[in-house]
Amino acid sequence: MNAETKKDPTLADWLGDEVNGLPPAELTQALDALYAAGPGEGAVQRAQSALARRLEAELPPTIYYDILEDTPFSPIYVAAGPRGLVSVDFGVNQDEFLAYVRKHTGGEPRRSAERVAAFKVAIRDYLRGKIERLDLEVDLGGVSAFQRQVLEEARRVPRGQVATYGEIARRIGKPKASRAVGQALRRNPVPIVVPCHRVVNSDGTLGGYGGKLGGRRKIELLRLEGVVFA
């Protein structure tokens, strides 16, 4: 190996060897003219945007979660992805919650108080009666089309009121599907935010509610909203 390659010379040093050829300055100038400035800012922006879109399309989503304390239903677990809330849960432990999120989003949830702060504050204020409605962005991408219809319809039931499973079924144009409506609501990934607790039996009884402490939670949520069940 040539002795020259063992030092760490500048480019100009290297070019000063005995090989006949283009004057070093002319070569380095040409190289700089061609490559120093790079592809240009516009090209960089386009490439980075295209990269972001491709990664969003092919990678599992980044999901952030945190725990809301200091409410009657706490600890409430709240998880959100790039398109909104993906999961709200209470009456479970953290492992169960994270397993659910992993399964239903394909993403790996990362704890971040900052990223879900707005959602937590809204839910907390809602439970304290400070705000009337929860107009949070909810990502229902992981549920079936029918379930999405049911959940979106449930969202239209105002605070302080209830609707029956039959009424929800009628409103989505499937009057015979009240049982399926019940099942869809029981699998609501975002309780409180999507108020499945406001849907009850037509005979005046409570109907179902998901989770371990189902019935009790439903009664408590309704009571919080001024609806009393015997």
Added chain:
Amino acid sequence: MNGKPTFELLVERHSRELFAYLWRLLGDEAEAEDCLQDAYLRAYRAYARLDGNANTRAWLYRIATNCAYTQLKKRSRIDGRGAEFVENLASGEAAVDVQVEQQARLAEVHTAVMALPRKQRAALMLRKYQELDYEQIAETLDCSPEAARANVYQALKKLRRKLAEEV
């Protein structure tokens, strides 16, 4: 939880320089864009297995280089892109002041650069324009630092000789 940055940070920190590198290595914006995406997807799949102490920057450069090599294999042998590259440069956003008289000469230089063995061209770009040190270039090209230096040297020697012939 080890000390590795999040994948999002790898994108944030290095996508710009990797794109510029791929552009220099391939001489084509569209191919560089595609390779950038392939490189990051490959990096994502391999990231969990990467040692917590690894030099992530060199690791990314290595993946990008391999993606570029794959892209280069797809090209036909006769690749008359020199003139096009210089035209784009002169008319594009890179704000390079290229006189008309210079364009033909620059096209020759670019053609000669693209005709270099890929490892020599990579070493040259990594050293001169990506400003990696020889340890990092060695990791990127999977060789020793001495071999990395030799590749830069050979690249320049070859360019000088080739272009002197064309005067």
